[in-house]
Amino acid sequence: MTDQLSRVFAALADPTRRDMVARLTVGDATVGALAAPYDVSVQAVSKHLKVLEDAGLVTRSRDAQRRPVHLEAEVFDLMTKWIERYRQQAEERYQRLDGLLDELNDRLNDRLKDRAAPSRQHDDTQEGTAS
Amino acid sequence: MTDQLSRVFAALADPTRRDMVARLTVGDATVGALAAPYDVSVQAVSKHLKVLEDAGLVTRSRDAQRRPVHLEAEVFDLMTKWIERYRQQAEERYQRLDGLLDELNDRLNDRLKDRAAPSRQHDDTQEGTAS
DNA sequence: GCCGTTCTCAACCACATGGTTGACAACCTT
DNA sequence: AAGGTTGTCAACCATGTGGTTGAGAACGGC
Numbered sequence: 001m002t003d004q005l006s007r008v009f010a011a012l013a014d015p016t017r018r019d020m021v022a023r024l025t026v027g028d029a030t031v032g033a034l035a036a037p038y039d040v041s042v043q044a045v046s047k048h049l050k051v052l053e054d055a056g057l058v059t060r061s062r063d064a065q066r067r068p069v070h071l072e073a074e075v076f077d078l079m080t081k082w083i084e085r086y087r088q089q090a091e092e093r094y095q096r097l098d099g100l101l102d103e104l105n106d107r108l109n110d111r112l113k114d115r116a117a118p119s120r121q122h123d124d125t126q127e128g129t130a131s
Numbered sequence: 132m133t134d135q136l137s138r139v140f141a142a143l144a145d146p147t148r149r150d151m152v153a154r155l156t157v158g159d160a161t162v163g164a165l166a167a168p169y170d171v172s173v174q175a176v177s178k179h180l181k182v183l184e185d186a187g188l189v190t191r192s193r194d195a196q197r198r199p200v201h202l203e204a205e206v207f208d209l210m211t212k213w214i215e216r217y218r219q220q221a222e223e224r225y226q227r228l229d230g231l232l233d234e235l236n237d238r239l240n241d242r243l244k245d246r247a248a249p250s251r252q253h254d255d256t257q258e259g260t261a262s
Numbered sequence: 263g264c265c266g267t268t269c270t271c272a273a274c275c276a277c278a279t280g281g282t283t284g285a286c287a288a289c290c291t292t
Numbered sequence: 293a294a295g296g297t298t299g300t301c302a303a304c305c306a307t308g309t310g311g312t313t314g315a316g317a318a319c320g321g322c
Contacts, residue, residue, distance in 0.1 A: 003146060010144035013137050014280085018213070025220035031299060036151055046282055046300060051279090065289045066300040073221035082149070083207055083214070089156035090204035145310085162269060175311055177270060182309090195267040196319045 004056060005078055011055035016040075016049050021057060022072040031067055132171050135187060138207055142186035147171075152188060155202040162198055 010052045012018055019036055035045040049069060052058040056075045139217045144147055153164055166176035180200060184188040190196045 005149070006144050006146055009140050013141035013144055015134060015137055018136070022217055025217050032297090040280090041282070042281085042299070043281095047280070050300095058275095065287095067299065073218060075217040076221070080211070080214055080218065083211055086153055086156045087207040087211065088205060090138050090202050090207070103297090147310095163267090171310090172312070173269070174313085175273090178310070191319095198269065198315095207278095 004016075004075075005082060006049075007055040008057065008075060008079055011051050011057055014048070020045075020048065021052070021071065024058070024069060028068045028070045031069065034069060071117055135206075136181075136213060137184040139188065139206060139210055142188055145179070149182055151261060152178065152183070152202065153177075155189065155200060157190050159199045159201045181237075253255065 012021070016038060017075065019037075023029065023034065031042060031046055034049070035042045038045065049058060049060065053060060057072060059070050059072055061070065062068075143152070147169060150168075150225075154160065156163065162173060162177055162180065165180070166173045169176065180189060180191065184191060188203060190201050190203055192201065
């Protein structure tokens with residue numbers, strides 16, 4: 001799971017981490033402050049932050065012993081872009097009522113075949129790489 | 132990791148599964164067809180599909196031995212809602228240029244204090260639960 | 263009825279993940 | 293200098309995840 005998009009999704013797959021992100025939208029916070037509401041050790045929270053940091057969702061600076069955590073909003077765009085792209089396609093497809101369309105398509109092909117077109121080649125190059 | 136949103140994010144944290152979703156936006160497909168491009172066993176793909184199904188991203192019907200897979204677009208909304216909510220907040224905050232604002236705020240408070248206002252209470256009820 | 267195709271289930275394995283505790287680095291306070 | 297606060301790192305443990313292989317269910321074609 002090396003690519004950034006995967007890391008972002010994985011990071012947000014945990015409710016605790018999602019909650020931390022939510023709380024960080026109102027302002028930076030120290031590790032201790034972030035840990036307070038949860039019933040786990042500070043070390044565990046530190047690990048969660050590392051995951052968020054590796055995903056690029058968060059940065060940690062320093063202020064004496066503290067390490068204020070800052071949310072990086074730009075990374076959200078990565079996800080929204082990916083999601084929007086396929087959500088749109090999926091919805092378009094839904095509204096096209098494919099079943100009917102496919103049937104019409106088959107009939108059309110039959111007619112074209114009748115009119116002396118050579119046998120069609122099956123198209124299997126569709127890849128849709130998700131990078 | 133019981134809640135749906137977590138399952139959706141986790142499902143999309145895998146590049147192979149993301150690619151399958153991408154390919155499903157152009158139309159339903161059988162397990163075999165989905166497995167073809169990847170260098171893994173059909174069983175592995177079947178497992179991936181189970182994950183997507185448990186997340187509600189996909190449904191499997193049946194047609195003789197085949198099990199056509201269909202993408203459920205509605206679940207994407209769960210994510211977009213969550214993301215948009217916090218992305219907006221984060222961006223607003225970013226554009227407010229908090230550092231400067233906070234400083235101005237402090238100065239303003241100092242002036243108000245000079246003018247006989249009572250001491251302000253700190254607000255710590257902000258929680259941002261992510262359900 | 264038998265064979266090939268398509269797919270799932272079960273058992274197993276290597277490795278990642280989320281939690282713990284203990285040690286300690288870095289820093290402010292006194 | 294000594295001690296408290298804040299946080300990370302390392303080792304460990306239980307559980308989850310993504311892959312494998314093997315067996316078999318369900319079905320169409322001959």
